[in-house]
Amino acid sequence: MAQILVWADHDGAVLKDATRNAVTAAAQLGAVHVLVAGSGVAGVAQAAAMISGVAKVLVADDAAYAHGLAENVAPLILGLMADHDAFVAPATTTGKNIAPRVAALLDVAQISEILSVEGPKRFTRPIYAGNAIATVESSDAKLVITVRGTAFAKAGDAGSAQIETIGTTGDRGQSSFIGAEVATSERPELTSARVVVSGGRALKDAPTFEQVLFPLADRLGAAVGASRAAVDAGYAPNDCQVGQTGKIVAPEVYIAVGISGAIQHLAGMKDSKIIVAINKDEEAPIFQIADIALVADLFEAVPALTASL
Ligand SMILES: Cc1cc2nc3c(=O)[nH]c(=O)nc-3n(C[C@H](O)[C@H](O)[C@H](O)COP(=O)(O)OP(=O)(O)OC[C@H]3O[C@@H](n4cnc5c(N)ncnc54)[C@H](O)[C@@H]3O)c2cc1C
Numbered sequence: 001m002a003q004i005l006v007w008a009d010h011d012g013a014v015l016k017d018a019t020r021n022a023v024t025a026a027a028q029l030g031a032v033h034v035l036v037a038g039s040g041v042a043g044v045a046q047a048a049a050m051i052s053g054v055a056k057v058l059v060a061d062d063a064a065y066a067h068g069l070a071e072n073v074a075p076l077i078l079g080l081m082a083d084h085d086a087f088v089a090p091a092t093t094t095g096k097n098i099a100p101r102v103a104a105l106l107d108v109a110q111i112s113e114i115l116s117v118e119g120p121k122r123f124t125r126p127i128y129a130g131n132a133i134a135t136v137e138s139s140d141a142k143l144v145i146t147v148r149g150t151a152f153a154k155a156g157d158a159g160s161a162q163i164e165t166i167g168t169t170g171d172r173g174q175s176s177f178i179g180a181e182v183a184t185s186e187r188p189e190l191t192s193a194r195v196v197v198s199g200g201r202a203l204k205d206a207p208t209f210e211q212v213l214f215p216l217a218d219r220l221g222a223a224v225g226a227s228r229a230a231v232d233a234g235y236a237p238n239d240c241q242v243g244q245t246g247k248i249v250a251p252e253v254y255i256a257v258g259i260s261g262a263i264q265h266l267a268g269m270k271d272s273k274i275i276v277a278i279n280k281d282e283e284a285p286i287f288q289i290a291d292i293a294l295v296a297d298l299f300e301a302v303p304a305l306t307a308s309l
Pocket of ligand 1: 284
């Protein structure tokens with residue numbers, strides 16, 4: 001049976017949900033071993049061991065891995081690939097940073113953002129910003145794959161995998177961690193939220209964006225997203241951006257407020273189960289994919305909707 005090495009995405013304390021989607025994809029390829037690399041990551045390893053379908057958790061605990069620097073982590077993975085047939089990472093910021101370096105070191109072609117597993121080496125993946133789906137087959141001996149989380153269910157918590165501590169490869173001295181400014185929020189994480197309320201350029205400025213959208217998001221227990229125009233104009237932080245160059249989301253409900261529906265935005269949210277669009281222009285492209293379309297001025301419609309909940 002093929003052995004698959006899955007990258008556990010975590011922040012040092014909490015295992016990110018995207019790991020669970022990657023495990024579901026990897027389980028279709030073979031026996032799943034999850035690599036937890038970091039510093040002081042015993043808790044993360046325990047959480048990974050409980051994921052259904054995981055056979056083994058490999059723990060590499062070293063200060064060099066504390067911030068997931070690809071330059072330090074990739075040599076570790078390269079060593080482990082002697083015993084594995086595929087490296088699978090969630091298509092998160094960290095996964096997308098590490099996987100190409102691993103692919104280069106293995107001298108194989110990376111298969112990015114798979115949507116389905118069609119065979120041992122055959123996958124589907126989006127091209128042209130998700131407007132076409134390509135079926136690709138690798139001829140490489142080892143596979144390096146990133147997984148689009150929205151295309152695979154999250155593996156549950158019924159597992160009890162063994163945890164094995166492995167040797168580390170240390171600091172390669174090629175890069176160093178300077179700092180991170182991480183936006184903290186009480187709201188659910190954008191990529192795993194059941195409901196997302198997103199705002200666009202029409203929200204005017206940062207205070208208006210907050211004033212109009214946050215009460216609705218709070219009422220619904222929703223994550224807040226934004227179009228790139230809203231992010232570029234400084235209404236919302238970068239990690240709120242939904243779309244081709246932002247995050248890919250597929251919540252149960254996506255509410256697009258004052259967003260035109262440019263193809264690059266749709267690439268990030270069109271797989272949402274129910275799409276609600278509020279826009280004053282009835283010709284706005286977002287209405288072509290909306291399940292519920294409200295042609296209205298958002299400054300009237302959103303407060304009225306919030307008040308009615
Ligand atoms: C390479 C590339 C990558 C990109 N990646 C992304 C990406 O990841 N994500 C992304 O979002 N964009 C991305 N873009 C940008 C994209 O092309 C659009 O420019 C952007 O999505 C537009 O944002 P918007 O809908 O907020 O603004 P606009 O297109 O300006 O739309 C604003 C909408 O608000 C409506 N409106 C105005 N006032 C009101 C009101 N009072 N009430 C109700 N409705 C109102 C208008 O009718 C309009 O439809 C990318 C572009 C490129 C070239």
